[in-house]
Amino acid sequence: MFSATPLKEEVVPKKYLVSFILITFCFALWGAANNMTDLLVTVFKQVKGMSALEASLIQTAFYGAYFCAPIPAALIIHKFGYKIGAVSGLLLYALGAFLCFPASLTDSFSFFLFAFYIFAGGCAIVETSVAPYILSMGPPETATQRINLAQAFNPVGSICGIFLGKFIILSHLTQPEIMRNLAPEEKVVAQANDLSLVVQAYAVVGIIGLLLGLIILFKKLPKVNQNRITPNIKGSLKRLIKNSNYKFAVLAQFFYVGAQIGVWTFVVPYVMEAQIGYAQVDSAWWFYLASLLIFLLSRFVCTILMNYICPEKLLARCSALAALFSLGAILGSGWLGVICVVLISACMSLMFPTIYGLGLQGTGEDKKVGGSGIIMAIVGGAILVPMQGFMTDGKLPEGDFFLNVLLRNIFTPLQSILDQLSFNYSTANSYLLPLICFAIVGAYGRYAYNHQQKLQQKTQATKQSPVENTSPAMPVNDQIKMEVL
Numbered sequence: 001m002f003s004a005t006p007l008k009e010e011v012v013p014k015k016y017l018v019s020f021i022l023i024t025f026c027f028a029l030w031g032a033a034n035n036m037t038d039l040l041v042t043v044f045k046q047v048k049g050m051s052a053l054e055a056s057l058i059q060t061a062f063y064g065a066y067f068c069a070p071i072p073a074a075l076i077i078h079k080f081g082y083k084i085g086a087v088s089g090l091l092l093y094a095l096g097a098f099l100c101f102p103a104s105l106t107d108s109f110s111f112f113l114f115a116f117y118i119f120a121g122g123c124a125i126v127e128t129s130v131a132p133y134i135l136s137m138g139p140p141e142t143a144t145q146r147i148n149l150a151q152a153f154n155p156v157g158s159i160c161g162i163f164l165g166k167f168i169i170l171s172h173l174t175q176p177e178i179m180r181n182l183a184p185e186e187k188v189v190a191q192a193n194d195l196s197l198v199v200q201a202y203a204v205v206g207i208i209g210l211l212l213g214l215i216i217l218f219k220k221l222p223k224v225n226q227n228r229i230t231p232n233i234k235g236s237l238k239r240l241i242k243n244s245n246y247k248f249a250v251l252a253q254f255f256y257v258g259a260q261i262g263v264w265t266f267v268v269p270y271v272m273e274a275q276i277g278y279a280q281v282d283s284a285w286w287f288y289l290a291s292l293l294i295f296l297l298s299r300f301v302c303t304i305l306m307n308y309i310c311p312e313k314l315l316a317r318c319s320a321l322a323a324l325f326s327l328g329a330i331l332g333s334g335w336l337g338v339i340c341v342v343l344i345s346a347c348m349s350l351m352f353p354t355i356y357g358l359g360l361q362g363t364g365e366d367k368k369v370g371g372s373g374i375i376m377a378i379v380g381g382a383i384l385v386p387m388q389g390f391m392t393d394g395k396l397p398e399g400d401f402f403l404n405v406l407l408r409n410i411f412t413p414l415q416s417i418l419d420q421l422s423f424n425y426s427t428a429n430s431y432l433l434p435l436i437c438f439a440i441v442g443a444y445g446r447y448a449y450n451h452q453q454k455l456q457q458k459t460q461a462t463k464q465s466p467v468e469n470t471s472p473a474m475p476v477n478d479q480i481k482m483e484v485l
Contacts, residue, residue, distance in 0.1 A: 097206025249359025258384025
């Protein structure tokens with residue numbers, strides 16, 4: 001006879017359903033924010049006539065905030081709880097979105113950067129707060145299913161965000177050839193109109209963020225028993241610094257995020273320059289959408305593949321394939337190059353969570369501090385994307401404004417190096433930077449595999465009984481064969 005099977009625990013208990021839905025909306029909001037920003041580099045480059053380097057500062061502001069926000073987010077959560085953390089993040093999110101309006105009135109790119117920094121800071125605080133909150137809304141046995149269900153709405157928000165950017169901003173921008181032929185006073189009016197489109201798009205997400213924050217604030221949500229014990233950060237840092245696998249993971253995550261944001265930021269310019277009949281921003285945009293959809297589909301494929309290929313090997317192989325497609329983007333032309341650019345996204349889907357998981361293996365009680373360090377490696381998007389932007393046209397910013405002076409001082413040495421190498425500045429050749437990044441990620445995948453093999457050998461060695469240990473020593477490989485026999 002078969003024993004009775006116990007009833008499966010609910011993923012989301014009915015008493016938490018409304019709270020779960022409200023918090024899950026947050027996942028969609030930061031998904032929309034991340035992917036709207038990728039389009040803005042092309043928008044500001046076209047509207048304001050900026051170099052790719054200057055326009056890429058939008059990503060510096062956005063991902064720079066992600067680097068700085070985890071510490072204040074942790075303090076807010078520790079003192080006031082997850083609910084107030086989520087609310088404060090949403091209000092900051094809305095504030096940053098609304099600041100685009102005065103930025104457009106003053107026609108100040110620096111003001112826009114400040115607005116995007118505040119906006120992204122809100123995203124980061126929300127992201128830090130809601131994930132553990134979702135985990136607590138039900139039985140521990142179903143926590144994994146619950147977070148995956150909520151996480152499924154992140155790509156929904158991403159797709160909504162890029163459609164919002166497409167139909168509010170890109171579809172109504174002044175075409176470049178028209179802008180070039182306008183009189184100076186008419187050009188100012190056209191630029192102001194184009195920037196107002198950015199304000200409208202961000203006003204939509206700002207209003208949604210504000211309303212959601214207020215609803216969560218006044219809604220009675222379940223109380224969570226948080227672990228208020230402050231971790232020994234100093235001790236954890238000392239141990240993590242000695243952990244070679246962890247340090248390599250942080251480095252790999254830095255280069256991966258830089259590669260991912262760079263690949264997506266320059267998809268539209270690449271397609272526009274490929275001479276395949278998509279020379280306008282609003283038509284080339286479809287290839288960015290295709291990249292994102294392939295990225296999402298590949299997540300499911302890679303999850304299945306992990307049943308047959310260990311994560312370390314799969315990471316290394318996908319990185320090698322991504323580097324190969326990057327090479328195809330550089331050397332290919334027309335449709336071949338465009339297809340390679342889009343297919344890079346298929347290789348990237350598993351990289352962030354896999355690096356995160358592998359980097360924290362064996363960290364024990366240092367996992368919380370170590371996880372924060374890997375998340376902060378997102379700053380790679382802030383540093384590497386402007387470098388790729390500079391490689392597209394080789395233009396240094398002009399004028400005496402402090403940002404322009406700072407950029408000239410930073411990038412003049414890089415310009416000298418690239419000029420000595422006879423580097424040909426173009427969007428296609430800028431994919432050399434993601435190629436290098438993927439090579440580093442692949443090297444980490446290989447290192448992580450070797451590291452895991454060593455851990456397994458140590459584990460197997462400790463299983464030897466005292467009687468067995470009295471026998472003459474034999475090589476580890478022979479011991480493993482004996483155990484199998």
